[in-house]
Amino acid sequence: MRIEISDLTVKRGGRLTLDHASLSLEPGELIGLIGPNGAGKTTLMRAMLGLIPASGLSSLAALPPAKRALIAAWLPQEREAAWPISVENLIRLGRIPHRRPDADAAHIEAALSRMGLQSLRHRAVTELSGGERARTLIARALAQDTPVLMADEPIAGLDPAYQIATMQLFRDLADEGRTVIASLHDLGLAARHCTRLVLMDQGRIVADGKPVDVLTPDNLAHTFGIEGHFAQTKEGPVFQPLRVLS
Numbered sequence: 001m002r003i004e005i006s007d008l009t010v011k012r013g014g015r016l017t018l019d020h021a022s023l024s025l026e027p028g029e030l031i032g033l034i035g036p037n038g039a040g041k042t043t044l045m046r047a048m049l050g051l052i053p054a055s056g057l058s059s060l061a062a063l064p065p066a067k068r069a070l071i072a073a074w075l076p077q078e079r080e081a082a083w084p085i086s087v088e089n090l091i092r093l094g095r096i097p098h099r100r101p102d103a104d105a106a107h108i109e110a111a112l113s114r115m116g117l118q119s120l121r122h123r124a125v126t127e128l129s130g131g132e133r134a135r136t137l138i139a140r141a142l143a144q145d146t147p148v149l150m151a152d153e154p155i156a157g158l159d160p161a162y163q164i165a166t167m168q169l170f171r172d173l174a175d176e177g178r179t180v181i182a183s184l185h186d187l188g189l190a191a192r193h194c195t196r197l198v199l200m201d202q203g204r205i206v207a208d209g210k211p212v213d214v215l216t217p218d219n220l221a222h223t224f225g226i227e228g229h230f231a232q233t234k235e236g237p238v239f240q241p242l243r244v245l246s
C-alpha cells in the first residue's frame, strides 16, 4: 500500500524535531531510514503513524485507528516486557486487529517459525535474552500480517545471523509487495538489503534514493561526520564505515 506524507512537522520544546518532511512510500520497497542520533527518525515514523501530534499530512495517520491497525504494524524501539506473558501469547496480540480467531493459529505458527522461536514458544518473555525478546516482538508484528511494516531499529542487539536473516526477511516482505520502512544504524546492512535509503539530519530529509546515491562521501561527511567505502560487488552493494572525520 502506498503511504504519503507531506510537510509533516513536529515541534517539541520550541524546536522542529521533524521539519516539513514529504515522502511517498511504495509497495515493494524496503526503505532504510538512516541518520545520526537525534536526527528525527523515530519522530518521523511516530508522526507518520499518528502516535504523536504533528502538522501536515500523513495518509496513515488520517485513518481511523481500527483500520490503521489492519494496514500498518509498528515495531517500536522499546523492548521492555512488562509482565511474564509467554512468547506465543505475545505474538498472538498481533492478531487482535483482525478479530478472526479461526485464522490466528496459522499466522502465529508462521511468525514463530520465521523468527526461529518454536522452541521458546512457552517461555515467559521476561525470561528471554535481549535478542530473543527482539525476535519475539518482530514475530508479533509479522503475525499482524499487514501490507505495511514500520520498525524502529529492529536489528539492534541481534547477533549477526539474525541481523542478516531479519534484513532478508524484510526484503522478502517487500518483494511480496508490502511496504517496509525500518530505521537502521548499520549502514552496511542498510546498503546491502534496502531498495531505498532516506537520510535524515536535524529533523530534515536530506537525501532519498538508491543506497549508492545516498551513501556518498559528501552525505556521509555532512550528516555522520564519517568517511566510508562503498563498492558494487558480485555479492551486491557493500559499505564499510572507515573513520570519523576530524
Ligand SMILES: Nc1ncnc2c1ncn2[C@@H]1O[C@H](COP(=O)(O)OP(=O)(O)OP(=O)(O)O)[C@@H](O)[C@H]1O
Pocket: 012, 013, 017, 035, 036, 037, 038, 039, 040, 041, 042, 043, 044
Ligand atoms: N518528548 C520529547 N520532547 C522534546 N524533544 C524530544 C522528545 N523526544 C525526542 N526529542 C528530540 O527530538 C529529536 C529527534 O529525536 P528522535 O528520537 O526522533 O531521533 P532518532 O533519529 O530516532 O535518534 P536515535 O538514532 O538516537 O534513536 C532529538 O533531538 C530528541 O532529543
